[in-house]
Amino acid sequence: MIAPDDVLKSLRARDFENTGHGPLYRRLQTALKAIIDDGLLKVDDALPSERDLATELGISRVTVRNAVRALVDDGVLVQRHGAGTFVAPRVEQALSRLTSFTEDMTTRGMNPGAVWLEKSVGYATPEEAMALNLSPGTEVARFRRLRTANDKPMALEFAVVPKQFIPVPEEVDKSLYDALAKYGKKPERALQRLRAELFDYETARALGVPEGSAALYIERRSFLANGTPVEFTRSHYRGDSYDFIAEMQVDAR
Incomplete structure (x- = not known):
């Protein structure tokens, strides 16, 4: 500490x-954010009190309070009643394992949640048909939801699945993968593409972060054991709360 x-x-x-x-x-x-990003302040480290920050830096407590409040709103800091202000936990996900959001959060002792924004059936768009190797006009089930951990918004997710794998989208509750497993269609491997983006107004508003703040855009195609595409998902994760970790080895050659 x-x-x-x-x-x-x-x-x-x-x-x-x-x-x-x-x-x-x-x-x-x-x-303050730079100190946290540089690792000088780590998860659960306490911030000096507002009074100490204001006195030692020669600035007003209002200035300190506004800065701290902004970082709390961004999910970088968390305030605990009677204890102080601390660096908020960040979720880390290994890129080598295919897991659902629900599994990730449960493993970390966090309570996964979802606010459903859409469960519908429609015809695959050209992009969806290509990603899922479907014929034009094939019906797909669409799922859009806000993913939360301990009631904190973490990601906005839009998943598309061939309707033949989930005939009744309304049956999906907390986990899409659990629903697919019931039909014997849980994916066994996936390809993911990640890139850095800035949140647009609508997505930022849904996640409760400032417009233009850092986002991780993830596009995933998941497959059954026989290579059949089963899921095409596009997600925007909060860049201030989510880390992805990849383990790499030197090529022996």
Whole structure:
């Protein structure tokens, strides 16, 4: 655990008051976020008190409070009544294993949840037909939902499955993979494509983050053991709360 004096020393070294643009609280917010991103402040480390930050940095408590509140709203910090302000947990997912969101959160001792935005049946778009190797006009089931962990919005997910694999979309409850398993169609492998994006207004609003903040866009195609495509999912994850980890080895050749 880092000492409060080291946090203050790092903030002074960054000279945030004379660096960047915008209101002072935004510059302090950026400096605090950088300390966390650099690993100086780690998950569950406590932030110095508002009074100490204001006094030692020579700024107002209102400035400190606004910066801290903005980071709490972004999910970077969490405030615990009577205890203080701490660095919020981040979810890490290994890229080498195919797991559902529900399995990921449960494994980490978090309570997975979903706010359903759409369960419908329609005809595959050209993009969906190509991704799922379907003929034009094939019916598909569509699922759009807001994924949460401990009631905190984490991702906006849009999944498409051939209707023959889930004939009644309304039967899907918490886990799409559990529903597929009931029909003997749970995927066994997948291909994922990740890229960095910035949240647009609508997606940012749904996840409760500022427009233009960092997002991880993930596109996944999942397959049965015989190679049949079973799922095409496009998701936007909060960049401030989700990490993906890949283990790599040196090629022996």
